[in-house]
Amino acid sequence: MSKQDLYNSYLDKAKLNYQVNKTFFKTLAKRKPSDLDKMVEEFHNEVFDEIDCLECAKCCSGLGPRLTDNDIARLAKATRMKPAKLTETYLRIDEDKDFVFSSMPCPFLGSDNYCSVYDDRPKACREYPHTDRKRFYQLLDLTLKNTTVCPAVHLVVEKLKAHYK
Secondary structure: OOHHHHHHHHHHHHHHOHHHHHHHHHHHHHHOOOOHHHHHHHHHHHHHHHOOHHHHOHHHHHOOOOEOHHHHHHHHHHHOOOHHHHHHHHEEEOOOOOEEEOOOOOOOEOOOOOEOOHHHOOHHHHHOOOOOOOOHHHHHHHHHHHOOOOHHHHHHHHHHHHHOO
16 A cells, blocks of 8 residues: 555545544543643654655645745745735635635645745644644644644544543
8 A cells, every 4th residue: 555545544534533533622622631742742753753744745735824924925035026926926815814825736835745935834834733732732623624634633633542542
């Protein structure tokens, strides 16, 4: 089985387990285990020893990050464009009045799944998939959504479920 097939199987399982995961997160939010951040960090590190983001790139091909003014300025500098030209060329305003990419996959994602603006990528991209953040219980809704996009998130959640049975 190829890595891509394996990653797709993880996402299929995440979709099937969506309601189970939702219930698990509700319980986790109530309990707020004192070791949650420690366990998430441990599982994050284990999972990212297995998952190769360059083989996957589902986040870059399917999710559009919210771009801040700082992100736009940084991207404009990296692409040697004026912020207004970058905005006109690559961005749109979404239903929440946020700047997002006007089309997906990300315009800076190469055919080899490398990001052409990696060092200057938006903050949302830098932080994704948020499984290495503190106060993880605050990110449960977002994490639930991310289980169906990112195989690594699915695996972290599966490890959490096994740990907190």
